[in-house]
Amino acid sequence: MIKTLQLPSRGISRRIVLLRSAGCAAGAAALLVPLKRAAAKMSQQSVAYQDSPKGDQQCSNCSLFQAPTNTCTIVDGNISPTGWCKYWAKKAG
Numbered sequence: 346m347i348k349t350l351q352l353p354s355r356g357i358s359r360r361i362v363l364l365r366s367a368g369c370a371a372g373a374a375a376l377l378v379p380l381k382r383a384a385a386k387m388s389q390q391s392v393a394y395q396d397s398p399k400g401d402q403q404c405s406n407c408s409l410f411q412a413p414t415n416t417c418t419i420v421d422g423n424i425s426p427t428g429w430c431k432y433w434a435k436k437a438g
């Protein structure tokens with residue numbers, strides 16, 4: 346004998362469905378933000394970061410360097426303006 350699943354057709358308003366959906370989306374976003382942050386930057390070791398320039402290439406003339414905070418868009422940690430890594434990319438201008 347096959348039993349069919351009876352779903353309640355009453356009692357769940359559109360508002361409840363929308364609120365639960367919003368709650369799930371907010372919960373998923375809250376879980377994903379730390380993962381995104383953790384995965385966003387590479388370690389200094391993995392990019393062959395060094396505190397000294399490589400020729401005329403250094404972090405201060407790299408497009409990924411963030412001068413006010415001495416950080417890098419893709420590399421984790423404190424970045425020296427005179428540092429360098431294998432992802433150096435010439436700053437425009």
Ligand code: SF4
Pocket residue numbers: 394403404405407408409410411416417418419420424428429430431432433434
């Ligand atoms: S050289 Fe490497 S560590 Fe320095 S700013 Fe550019 S990408 Fe970041």
